[in-house]
Amino acid sequence: MASADCSAERKRYVYEAPVQDLIDELGKMPGIGPKSAQRIAFHLLKLPAQDALKLSHAIARAKELVRFCSRCFNVSAHDVCHLCADSRRDDGVLCVVEEPRDVVAIEKTQEFRGRYHVLQGCLNPIEGIGPEQLRVSELLARLEPENVTEVILSTNPNIEGEATAMYLGRLLRPLGITVTRIASGLPVGGDLEYADELTLGRALEHRRALD
Amino acid sequence: MVLRSISIEDFRNHASTALEFDRGLTVVSGDNGEGKTNLLEAIGWVATLASFRGATTDTMINVASDSAVIRVMIEVGGREQTIEAQLNRRGRNRILVNKQPLRKTRDLLGTIRVTVFSPDDLSLVKGGPGERRRFLDETLSSLHLRHHADRADLDRVLRQRNTVLKQAAGRRGGDIDATLDVWDTKMVQVAERIATDREHLVECLSPVVEEVYRSLVEDSTRVQMNYRRSWTGELTAVLAEVRDEDIKRRVTTVGPHRDDLEIVLNGFASRTHASQGEQRTIALALRLASQRVITTTIGDEPIVLLDDVFSELDEQRTRALMDQLPAVQTILTTATGSIPEGVLSSLHYRVSNGLVEPDEAGRSA
Ligand SMILES: [Zn+2]
Numbered sequence: 216m217a218s219a220d221c222s223a224e225r226k227r228y229v230y231e232a233p234v235q236d237l238i239d240e241l242g243k244m245p246g247i248g249p250k251s252a253q254r255i256a257f258h259l260l261k262l263p264a265q266d267a268l269k270l271s272h273a274i275a276r277a278k279e280l281v282r283f284c285s286r287c288f289n290v291s292a293h294d295v296c297h298l299c300a301d302s303r304r305d306d307g308v309l310c311v312v313e314e315p316r317d318v319v320a321i322e323k324t325q326e327f328r329g330r331y332h333v334l335q336g337c338l339n340p341i342e343g344i345g346p347e348q349l350r351v352s353e354l355l356a357r358l359e360p361e362n363v364t365e366v367i368l369s370t371n372p373n374i375e376g377e378a379t380a381m382y383l384g385r386l387l388r389p390l391g392i393t394v395t396r397i398a399s400g401l402p403v404g405g406d407l408e409y410a411d412e413l414t415l416g417r418a419l420e421h422r423r424a425l426d
Numbered sequence: 427m428v429l430r431s432i433s434i435e436d437f438r439n440h441a442s443t444a445l446e447f448d449r450g451l452t453v454v455s456g457d458n459g460e461g462k463t464n465l466l467e468a469i470g471w472v473a474t475l476a477s478f479r480g481a482t483t484d485t486m487i488n489v490a491s492d493s494a495v496i497r498v499m500i501e502v503g504g505r506e507q508t509i510e511a512q513l514n515r516r517g518r519n520r521i522l523v524n525k526q527p528l529r530k531t532r533d534l535l536g537t538i539r540v541t542v543f544s545p546d547d548l549s550l551v552k553g554g555p556g557e558r559r560r561f562l563d564e565t566l567s568s569l570h571l572r573h574h575a576d577r578a579d580l581d582r583v584l585r586q587r588n589t590v591l592k593q594a595a596g597r598r599g600g601d602i603d604a605t606l607d608v609w610d611t612k613m614v615q616v617a618e619r620i621a622t623d624r625e626h627l628v629e630c631l632s633p634v635v636e637e638v639y640r641s642l643v644e645d646s647t648r649v650q651m652n653y654r655r656s657w658t659g660e661l662t663a664v665l666a667e668v669r670d671e672d673i674k675r676r677v678t679t680v681g682p683h684r685d686d687l688e689i690v691l692n693g694f695a696s697r698t699h700a701s702q703g704e705q706r707t708i709a710l711a712l713r714l715a716s717q718r719v720i721t722t723t724i725g726d727e728p729i730v731l732l733d734d735v736f737s738e739l740d741e742q743r744t745r746a747l748m749d750q751l752p753a754v755q756t757i758l759t760t761a762t763g764s765i766p767e768g769v770l771s772s773l774h775y776r777v778s779n780g781l782v783e784p785d786e787a788g789r790s791a
Contacts, residue, residue, distance in 0.1 A: 248517070340593060347601070374612060378586070411530065412571045
């Protein structure tokens with residue numbers, strides 16, 4: 216009982232308004248709980264004034280200069296991002312991803328020379344994200360003018376990513392477009408015995424004929 | 427596999443407790459509420475990543491602390507292995523095996539296997555279908571690691587689907603139907619597999635349950651078990667049929683989360699027609715049968731955790747239970763002074779107020 220009273224008291228205690236505002240704003244960031252928000256807030260308060268200003272300046276500048284590409288919705292410093300502007304890339308193939316960081320991941324492979332489309336999320340009703348919250352209509356609008364013949368669905372291999380891929384597949388296939396899904400399987404250069412059971416099970420399920 | 431030792435910190439009422447174990451039987455005695463079940467719960471947690479009492483992580487961590495630690499040493503094939511689990515109030519739990527952090531906590535599953543017997547087991551027979559589904563799922567998770575992931579996937583898909591059903595606010599429409607189609611397909615993939623796995627398990631458990639039941643009561647009672655799906659035919663078609671109903675009620679009305687395990691005793695439903703004594707015996711038979719099936723399939727005996735079961739059983743059933751348990755290692759808790767006669771323990775501890783000490787006097791001959 217004593218400790219329960221204690222925690223109730225702790226909740227009633229509120230920091231000075233500017234400190235609490237900072238904690239509240241940080242707490243809105245993805246993956247940052249109230250405790251981390253507090254820790255970051257007090258870390259920021261301990262920083263030399265110029266370092267704190269550098270951070271706030273970086274945020275303001277990024278917000279001012281960076282926007283989303285009007286074609287693919289990747290982050291961009293211009294109206295059209297450098298990937299969409301690059302005339303050497305193949306227009307016919309579109310790789311659909313959830314987030315800008317996925318574009319970076321696929322670019323690193325140097326295996327893909329087509330264009331991208333960033334959905335800015337995946338179907339996730341619990342988080343309030345349905346098709347209207349994603350850049351789906353913008354994707355459909357690109358198909359004809361850009362003469363897209365194949366769409367590679369590269370959403371994450373989790374439940375929401377799979378559901379999003381399935382949803383898009385059902386929209387795209389009737390339009391006569393080749394729809395493919397990236398494979399999921401074993402890490403290259405690893406040993407079978409160290410792969411986790413789910414990945415290995417899935418790799419078996421999606422096995423292919425040897426060429 | 428043998429459990430060698432455990433030490434727990436800030437776990438429920440245990441600030442810091444360390445115990446050593448041996449093969450055979452270890453008895454932990456103490457009055458109710460002193461913390462003996464908490465010890466079994468901690469062992470169960472490192473085996474299944476969940477509390478066998480269905481408690482949340484938060485309730486298992488001591489109120490004065492933000493995290494609890496469970497450290498166990500096990501012996502597998504003559505080699506010692508340490509497992510350390512950190513349960514955190516905020517953020518993810520962490521698992522270290524031989525001091526190396528695991529990337530995913532679920533990679534720990536299967537390392538330690540336990541069968542738990544507790545007085546609450548009566549609800550397996552008397553309680554709602556959820557209790558029986560949990561029993562089947564726990565047994566399946568011990569048999570196939572995939573089942574644990576399937577269950578988690580089903581829960582996730584159901585949460586997403588039910589959210590869409592609520593968002594529909596009683597009406598059907600283009601986007602609602604298109605998204606429901608997707609969640610239905612995801613649900614069917616995992617639901618069919620879960621229901622089929624449970625059916626196979628019931629088929630293989632049923633004769634074992636009957637055999638164990640008969641040896642516990644020393645007669646020839648007929649015990650049958652049937653898995654009852656909440657749907658018939660293709661789930662895809664059924665989900666389409668009940669969509670209007672689902673949208674109206676704002677929940678998914680069919681699927682493995684609505685199935686039941688029917689246990690029939692001499693032709694009558696045990697849930698409604700069996701006596702309390704018969705129900706207790708069925709619950710015991712279910713646990714023993716699950717233990718036996720896991721042992722035969724895996725080839726390694728789970729550790730048996732008996733939580734205060736003797737208080738609920740008469741002398742004959744207690745003796746029959748101990749005879750039925752050829753376990754390599756059993757850890758049992760009992761209220762003070764109620765260790766059944768003839769039970770041979772290799773170690774004996776007493777718990778009082780979250781403190782544990784060896785009890786030489788309590789060791790029975
Ligand atoms: Zn672009």
